[in-house]
Amino acid sequence: MTALSALIQRDIRIALRIGGGALIGVLFFLSVVVLMPFAVGPDLKLLARLGPAILWLGALLASLLTLDRLFMADHDDGSLDLIVMSRNSLELACAAKALAHWIAAGLPLIVATPVLGLLLNLDVPSTAAVALTLLAGTPALTFTGMIGAALAVTLHRGGLLLAVLVLPLSIPVLIFGVAASEAAISGPQSFGAPFAILCALSLVSFVVGPVAAAASLRQGLD
């Protein structure tokens, strides 16, 4: 456990230092959401109706933006070789890295949501509902995105390939995330069903993500 907590601490520390990239995601999230009211126009009702979808899209794109650094940096400086050779299981090391990435890059998105909700004419309960769905759903984005990040290292292609690989995997999360938020805001369907599926998606990704990422990294050693 010391080994894994050391890895989590290191990754969070790097992300929070200058040039670390934790803030890039939040800034991107902020700019996407701030631009939306200008694009849609001053129709407050329309904004409130689109609000949850806009917040979810912004969070999805922001988490993609920082994901390609997840393994690439460690691969480029040789750390990944030592992580693979170590006495810790590679699956757990992958899970620790994803957890650190979520804490440094995913959690700030949720913290920023109440502020952005104001810009989209969402009232307090609606914003809280969206923040709650983001809290349940963004771990799934990180843990499925990790598979793409590992493949990007294996195939020596970063950036766009990651987006192409990961976006289809994140569609279910997006569907149920937005469905749960809208159910909480306007009804008439119940909030519970889509929210439970969202939580289930996150739980499945906790298991599948690290195993798939570790398999991909092992395959791609060179």
Next chain:
Amino acid sequence: MRLSGRGVSCVRGGREVFASLDFEASSGEALAVIGRNGSGKTSLLRLIAGLLAPAAGSIALDGGEAELTLPEQAHYLGHRDALKPALSVLENLGFWRDFLGGEVFDAGESLASVGLGHTAHLPAAYLSAGQRRRLSLARLLAVRRPIWLLDEPTAALDAAGQSLFTGLMRAHLARGGLIIAATHGPLGIDAPELRIGGAT
């Protein structure tokens, strides 16, 4: 403890780098891998470290700790030094010490013994090439592993650094360690040579 390879072949990118290579080394012995550029020295070390799979042949470790694999008992010191520029020297070393685990020693003392004690709180981004190499050597001291796989270990080291490193290798061999080093220059210790890829 005895590390041996039988008929090891390596294929990289569809091209055969070397074939049917035999080698062995026991506790307290060093092996110097010598060959021209591109002859496969680094590939051989990565094969032993389990970071590449051999195209043919096998690499085996007799003795050592039974429940651990060969890579888990080895240190690999490659070209890339696994340092994070944003973290301080001590944080970098402390992380590897905690993450690699096993029998570990004080990070500060390890830094002092490679002559980096005064830079402990400096971000690693400001280190020179030689200092980065010394920091990698400190990893060998902070975490004990019986097998050292060293790729051009003396590159970028100054004369004092090279003699320091020779001392570290001697101490490691005296403790019953095993060293396999790819090198162009003299290692400074008695080591049988393993030539790969024809004449140098």
